[in-house]
Amino acid sequence: MSKEEKAIEILKRFKQDHVVDWMGKLTENEKDRLIEQVLNLNIEQVIDLYNNLSKTFETGDKKIEKISAIDMNKLEDEEFIRYKKIGEDIIRNGEYAVVTMAGGQGTRLGHSGPKGTFKVNLDNGEKYLFQIIVESLQKANEKYNVVIPWYIMTSEENNNQTLAFLEVNNYFGYPKNKVKLFMQGKAPLISTNGKLLIGKDKLIKEASDGNGSIYKSLAKDGVLEDMKNKNIKWIFVGGVDNILLKIIDPLLLGITISEGNKIASKSVKKINPKERAGVFCKIDGKPSIIEYSELPEEMSEETDSNGDLVYGDVNILSHLYNIEALEKLSTKTLPYHIAEKKSDYLDENGNLITPEGKNVYKFESFIFDAFSYYNEMSILRVKREDEFAPIKNAEGNDSPETATKLYNQKLKKK
Numbered sequence: 099m100s101k102e103e104k105a106i107e108i109l110k111r112f113k114q115d116h117v118v119d120w121m122g123k124l125t126e127n128e129k130d131r132l133i134e135q136v137l138n139l140n141i142e143q144v145i146d147l148y149n150n151l152s153k154t155f156e157t158g159d160k161k162i163e164k165i166s167a168i169d170m171n172k173l174e175d176e177e178f179i180r181y182k183k184i185g186e187d188i189i190r191n192g193e194y195a196v197v198t199m200a201g202g203q204g205t206r207l208g209h210s211g212p213k214g215t216f217k218v219n220l221d222n223g224e225k226y227l228f229q230i231i232v233e234s235l236q237k238a239n240e241k242y243n244v245v246i247p248w249y250i251m252t253s254e255e256n257n258n259q260t261l262a263f264l265e266v267n268n269y270f271g272y273p274k275n276k277v278k279l280f281m282q283g284k285a286p287l288i289s290t291n292g293k294l295l296i297g298k299d300k301l302i303k304e305a306s307d308g309n310g311s312i313y314k315s316l317a318k319d320g321v322l323e324d325m326k327n328k329n330i331k332w333i334f335v336g337g338v339d340n341i342l343l344k345i346i347d348p349l350l351l352g353i354t355i356s357e358g359n360k361i362a363s364k365s366v367k368k369i370n371p372k373e374r375a376g377v378f379c380k381i382d383g384k385p386s387i388i389e390y391s392e393l394p395e396e397m398s399e400e401t402d403s404n405g406d407l408v409y410g411d412v413n414i415l416s417h418l419y420n421i422e423a424l425e426k427l428s429t430k431t432l433p434y435h436i437a438e439k440k441s442d443y444l445d446e447n448g449n450l451i452t453p454e455g456k457n458v459y460k461f462e463s464f465i466f467d468a469f470s471y472y473n474e475m476s477i478l479r480v481k482r483e484d485e486f487a488p489i490k491n492a493e494g495n496d497s498p499e500t501a502t503k504l505y506n507q508k509l510k511k512k
């Protein structure tokens with residue numbers, strides 16, 4: 099069977115005959131590109147998900163239970179010092195690296211470039227989000243007399259822009275040979291009628307497939323190999339958009355190592371049962387994060403003997419992994435979650451159609467779905483005002499305005 103015949107067979111099998119028709123309207127070159135794409139797509143998984151839309155991700159009769167966390171405020175001085183020392187030794191030995199996940203689209207913020215290129219006006223100067231991360235790295239490098247390798251996950255949509263931005267800004271003074279960009283995976287978009295769409299480039303429309311893509315992408319792009327060659331043992335993974343994110347924390351390292359765990363996360367205390375945030379828990383005995391929409395109301399209100407919420411540890415996208423954990427997780431396939439989005443496309447005559455409302459399903463895996471491959475993980479609850487100032491929306495909650503205020507308040511405290 100020729101490549102073309104194979105591609106046509108796949109498309110027909112999944113009832114995507116309109117793409118076969120589209121093929122007939124392309125030049126030889128364009129057609130070859132489309133054929134290659136079809137042969138490399140995981141259409142089956144995506145169509146399968148589409149066919150089972152209503153069945154996906156119901157918590158259903160899964161058993162939700164409390165997970166234990168260490169509250170930083172409740173540590174004895176002696177414990178604090180002991181844990182910190184363990185973590186500091188790791189960092190000083192050059193066994194620690196940082197990964198920034200910056201492959202997202204930042205649709206809610208509406209900034210016209212990668213989120214890391216967004217600028218905030220802080221009391222200590224105007225800074226880009228990438229610049230804030232570099233400053234944290236530099237501070238730690240000075241303190242521990244090392245140069246911490248920095249890996250940035252981009253997506254096909256924003257990789258070139260990210261690279262160009264960092265080049266133009268000379269990596270904000272960070273040694274370029276210690277910075278490595280790698281691209282996350284993608285998945286096709288499916289129209290709400292179950293059809294693949296054609297994009298402006300005349301190929302099937304794809305989009306980045308969520309931050310859970312990180313595990314496979316780390317392996318695929320040779321980052322894990324690079325880490326191993328550098329003798330990295332522990333890797334911090336965080337988002338790009340929390341301007342108070344503590345990317346180097348010996349305390350978290352020390353606790354995780356002392357508890358004998360391979361993965362860890364930080365949390366902050368949920369403000370009230372209604373806060374729209376995912377919280378840590380155990381689902382069917384495995385560490386998980388449950389979205390606010392999936393946590394039954396009575397559970398969201400449940401308190402312990404101290405009056406604290408039982409499900410009160412909010413995920414702030416601040417994760418730590420042993421290299422062995424990343425290696426193991428890079429071999430796993432995470433489930434896709436589905437979001438409805440708006441996406442333009444070419445119709446059968448090649449005209450660009452911009453829909454009025456949401457017209458496609460986007461498939462995303464979430465980084466935290468991998469936690470359930472472990473029985474235990476360390477969770478460290480930290481002070482919200484010290485470590486959590488996310489920029490998600492253009493205005494209102496979690497906006498540049500609220501994050502800037504939190505950042506400036508912390509500056510004053512120092």
Ligand code: UTP
Pocket residue numbers: 199200201202203204205206207213251253282306307308309336337338339415490
């Ligand atoms: P969010 O889920 O907040 O998404 O990402 P976002 O793209 O920044 O914003 P919206 O939802 O489009 O408004 C949390 C973190 O995960 C990264 C983001 O870059 C951010 O650091 N991320 C998200 C990826 O790296 N890849 C993805 O596919 C999605």
